[in-house]
Amino acid sequence: MRVVLFNPRATRRSRKPRFPTGLGEVCAELHGRFEYRIVDGNLRDAPPAISSLLPKAKGKSVLGISVMPGFQAVGAISVSKEIKSRHAQVNIIWGGFFSSSYPRTILNSGYVDAVAVGQGTATFLETLSALRTREIKELEIPGLMTRDEANGFRFTPRPMGPMSSNEIPYHTFPMKEYLQPTGIGKRTLYYASSMGCTQTCSFCGIKQVYGGARSWYRQPPELVEQQIRKVQAAYGADSVQFVDADQFAEEQWAFELLDRLSALQLAWRGYARVEFMFRQKEDFWHWLKGTGCACLFLGAEGADADELFHMTKTVTVEQTLEVARHCREVEILPEFSYVIGSPRETADTLNATISSIRRLKRICPRSNVIIYFYSGPCRESALSPAHSETALEELVRGDNYNRMVWNSLQHTSLEHRVVRRAVAFRRVLYSRFPKVTDVSRSTVAEWLSKTIAAWRYQLGVYGNPIELECLDRLANISKIE
Ligand code: B12
Ligand code: SF4
Numbered sequence: 001m002r003v004v005l006f007n008p009r010a011t012r013r014s015r016k017p018r019f020p021t022g023l024g025e026v027c028a029e030l031h032g033r034f035e036y037r038i039v040d041g042n043l044r045d046a047p048p049a050i051s052s053l054l055p056k057a058k059g060k061s062v063l064g065i066s067v068m069p070g071f072q073a074v075g076a077i078s079v080s081k082e083i084k085s086r087h088a089q090v091n092i093i094w095g096g097f098f099s100s101s102y103p104r105t106i107l108n109s110g111y112v113d114a115v116a117v118g119q120g121t122a123t124f125l126e127t128l129s130a131l132r133t134r135e136i137k138e139l140e141i142p143g144l145m146t147r148d149e150a151n152g153f154r155f156t157p158r159p160m161g162p163m164s165s166n167e168i169p170y171h172t173f174p175m176k177e178y179l180q181p182t183g184i185g186k187r188t189l190y191y192a193s194s195m196g197c198t199q200t201c202s203f204c205g206i207k208q209v210y211g212g213a214r215s216w217y218r219q220p221p222e223l224v225e226q227q228i229r230k231v232q233a234a235y236g237a238d239s240v241q242f243v244d245a246d247q248f249a250e251e252q253w254a255f256e257l258l259d260r261l262s263a264l265q266l267a268w269r270g271y272a273r274v275e276f277m278f279r280q281k282e283d284f285w286h287w288l289k290g291t292g293c294a295c296l297f298l299g300a301e302g303a304d305a306d307e308l309f310h311m312t313k314t315v316t317v318e319q320t321l322e323v324a325r326h327c328r329e330v331e332i333l334p335e336f337s338y339v340i341g342s343p344r345e346t347a348d349t350l351n352a353t354i355s356s357i358r359r360l361k362r363i364c365p366r367s368n369v370i371i372y373f374y375s376g377p378c379r380e381s382a383l384s385p386a387h388s389e390t391a392l393e394e395l396v397r398g399d400n401y402n403r404m405v406w407n408s409l410q411h412t413s414l415e416h417r418v419v420r421r422a423v424a425f426r427r428v429l430y431s432r433f434p435k436v437t438d439v440s441r442s443t444v445a446e447w448l449s450k451t452i453a454a455w456r457y458q459l460g461v462y463g464n465p466i467e468l469e470c471l472d473r474l475a476n477i478s479k480i481e
Contacts, residue, residue: 002061003034003128004053008075009041010068017042019178019190021243022066022096022120027172028164029121034128036172041075043177047082054087060131062091064116064124067098069205069378070405073396077109084111091136093127093144095120100209101379102395103145104153109392113137115145118209119160119195160215163195168227175235183333184267184294185239189231193257194218197245199273201299202312203339203374206245216249221257225264232264239294242270248277258291269295277326278319289330298323300336300360303352307344317356324364335368336360340422341375341409347418354425361433368435371426372406424462431468432457445471 005027007020017040030036039049054061063083067076080092094106095116103115113136116123123143130139137146143158179187196215200207207215231237240261247270248254261268270293277298280288300320301313308315320336327334338353357369394400402408409419431453434446449471456462 001034001128001132002053002055002059003030003036004050004061004063005036005038006046006050006063006065006076006079007038007040007042008046008065008067008072008079010070010072012071012074015042017174017177017180018188018241019173019175020066021190021192024168024170024173025164025192025195026064026066026095026121026124028166028168029125030128031166031169031172033125038173040174040177041079043174046075046079050079050083051086054083054090058089060091061087061089062093062128062131065092065094065096065099067094067096069098069101070401072096073098073404074401077393077396080109080111091131093124095124097205097209101205102392103155104380105391105395107145107147107153108389110389113146114139117143117145117155118158118211119143121164122161123158160196160210160217162217163192163219165219165223167223167230170227170231170234175231179231179235179237182239182241182269184241184269185237187235187237188239188241189228189237190241190243191224191228192243193224193247194244194249198249199246200312201301202310203342203377205378208377208379216245218244218250218253221253221260224257225260228261228266229264232266237266239267240269242268245271246276247272258288258293262291264292266292267294268292269297271297274298274300274315274319274323277323280326285326285330285332289332293332295333295335296327297335297337300356301339302342302349303356304344304349307342307349310344311339311342317359320356321359321363324360324367327367328364333366333368334364335370337370337372339372339374340426341373341412341414343413345412345414345418345422347415347421350418350422350425357429365433369429369433371422371429373409373422373426374406375403375408375411378404421462424465427465427468427472428453428456428462431465431472445474 005023007023009015037053039046065076067073083090084092091113093114093116094112099106099115100117103117106112106115123141126141127139127144130141139146140154142156145153145155148154179189182188195217196210197206198216228240301311301315302308303317324334360367399408399410403411409422431449434450449468453468456465
């Protein structure tokens with residue numbers, strides 16, 4: 001049986017190849033059991049590459065596609081359609097965050113045969129084994145959703161389980177092309193040392209895909225060290241982008257892992273919770289810097305206590321500012337995310353968030369601030385327009401697309417003036433402080449937009465920043481995608 005795994009292109013504006021961590025985990029399980037080939041849409045034109053790997057007429061074949069919300073979904077749709085029309089016999093199976101959030105809409109399209117919902121690895125392995133003797137329509141595998149003519153869909157959920165304990169078969173991936181410059185190094189490896197999250201913040205997609213607070217699994221520190229060491233030796237990785245939801249979800253584990261990492265002398269970037277970092281003493285911060293920590297992504301989320309409570313967040317503004325102060329002292333670049341657009345957002349809560357961001361920038365001017373526009377849960381019942389053949393394509397068009405990538409406030413019940421102010425503030429902020437870690441930015445355009453935005457930011461005049469928008473369109477300097 002031919003198995004082709006496809007990683008669609010991830011960004012609209014430029015091709016940014018990164019190691020596909022989801023497929024890495026899938027391949028750790030497949031390797032040695034099934035023969036597979038990987039096609040990456042970030043590196044080449046996918047349909048011809050996939051087509052050339054699939055059998056022309058008879059013979060079973062599977063095309064597994066990893067789909068993240070956003071542009072990957074756009075690519076996954078066009079490639080699936082094209083491949084299905086050329087190779088009707090191929091079994092197309094989608095997995096990943098987007099697929100797990102909209103499985104029925106995806107199956108209704110007619111060109112996807114099954115969706116691996118959630119963690120996906122065991123589901124995919126069992127599916128491939130079963131396909132040796134049976135047809136995809138007959139399968140009843142936990143975690144796999146298929147269409148069922150009598151009842152609509154066939155599905156039994158599969159609870160999350162441990163991560164693969166096998167090594168990732170890096171040699172089967174085009175590693176040299178994946179280790180690209182980022183803000184933390186010249187050759188950065190993307191790595192998942194844990195999956196899921198111990199928290200259940202109301203706006204976050206993680207619990208919906210992997211399950212509740214108990215759904216957090218990690219790799220043993222020695223396996224993480226061993227794998228990163230191999231990539232360092234074989235391909236010259238000089239930095240690691242951890243994609244874990246929270247690098248300190250379990251303290252002992254995190255300390256052991258990072259101690260091991262410091263021996264490798266790599267720079268790393270990871271995600272952490274403000275509440276945990278706030279509790280740490282001075283010596284922790286120096287130790288952290290010594291492990292190679294170059295950048296931390298932290299959820300500040302907002303400034304209003306009631307709003308934060310409803311997001312199931314215990315973080316406070318003072319904690320965020322204190323963490324920013326520590327980061328500045330030890331020269332770790334902090335990136336703080338804020339979520340604007342909850343049903344409780346008012347002009348007052350927005351103003352509180354704006355002034356807390358301004359305080360943050362005064363304390364740690366280098367910090368990156370990322371503002372997400374949240375307009376409701378991104379899952380089937382909430383977003384999918386209808387259960388029709390075209391619903392999947394509608395889902396990735398216009399404002400539906402923008403909602404999915406947290407870039408629209410159109411569907412919220414917020415007052416127009418609140419929406420306008422939020423959009424304008426974000427534009428001015430991003431122009432005034434271009435993202436420090438964005439290595440692809442154009443320096444001349446950035447300088448121009450920064451200069452124009454400076455007076456607006458200084459005076460707090462955010463309204464209608466048309467000139468900044470035009471400049472952004474012309475020079476492609478935005479970090480909004
Ligand atoms: C890394 C990452 C990215 C990277 C991806 C780089 C890469 N190399 O893959 C980049 C920076 C591109 C990215 C972008 C975005 N991301 Co992102 N990202 C993440 C992050 C931090 C980690 C994902 C990851 O690698 N996990 C580790 C791997 C091992 O797990 P996995 O991907 O889930 O894969 C498993 C299963 O899903 C499944 N699986 C995956 N693929 C396949 C394929 C097959 C065939 C099968 C069977 C199974 C399968 O098996 C895997 C192993 O168990 C998560 C948050 C988190 N910590 O999980 C957010 C997250 C997935 N992103 C999210 C979002 C919203 C986005 C953006 C839309 C953000 C934006 N505003 O633009 C964009 C979309 C990209 C685009 N334009 O298409 C949301 C998704 C929310 C949701 N409801 O689905 C998350 C959950 C963040 C959050 N907290 O809300 N992201
Ligand atoms: S801590 Fe972060 S990753 Fe975990 S549920 Fe909350 S927002 Fe999501």
